[in-house]
Amino acid sequence: MMSLHYTFSSMGLRAVTESQKPRPVFFNLAKIQMPVGALTSITHRITGVLLAFAIPFCIYLLDLSLQGPPGYDRVVAMLDDGLVKEAVIVLTWALAHHMLAGIRHLLSDIDIGSQLPAARRSAWIVNIGGAVVALLAAGALL
């Protein structure tokens, strides 16, 4: 049986046979590229952790907004702040990306789009779709 090795090239991670394996191996760290699916996957994790940390802040705003007219006005003023708006846009991107990547993952669990070409295409759709939603949120808020 032929053993396969993995090598980084301009095409990203590639499987090659022993004889094709370039030697000696020099890793140019600046040139190592992640396959798009790996980028989608790690971003799914990062956005998930980010969203989890956002939960208490969101509930704090909900709590304050329901404590009476002064609290409500304070929340409205806070959400009108430029820095808070930027945070909301980042969190909107995180939520959109996390949801799209989660749906992609569920679909591949039931064998929809789990072959490599389709998986790469859907990974691009997720990454771009998240950015598009973030731009829409920026357009609506700024």
Add this chain to the structure above:
Amino acid sequence: MLSFIVFFLFHFVVDPPHYYPAWHDFMMSSAMSIGTGVFFAALLAHAWVGLRDVIMDYVHAIAFRTGLLVLVGFSLTAIGVWVVRILWVRHG
């Protein structure tokens, strides 16, 4: 969770609550408070599964891992209690 978020955003587009009474009555209606409660229950359960997986993948020292898991579990439980208080104790 997705359908709740879409519904919530849709409500803010077609009938945004501009004043406190409108917002309070909207959130405290029985349909909305139950929906919000179910949403946060699902959200916190999902946060637990996700954070647990991340911790178990990256934190291998058993004492540190256990400590982090206890901290996350305690925090998420406290947040759940907070939500119940907002929806059904303090303002209900």
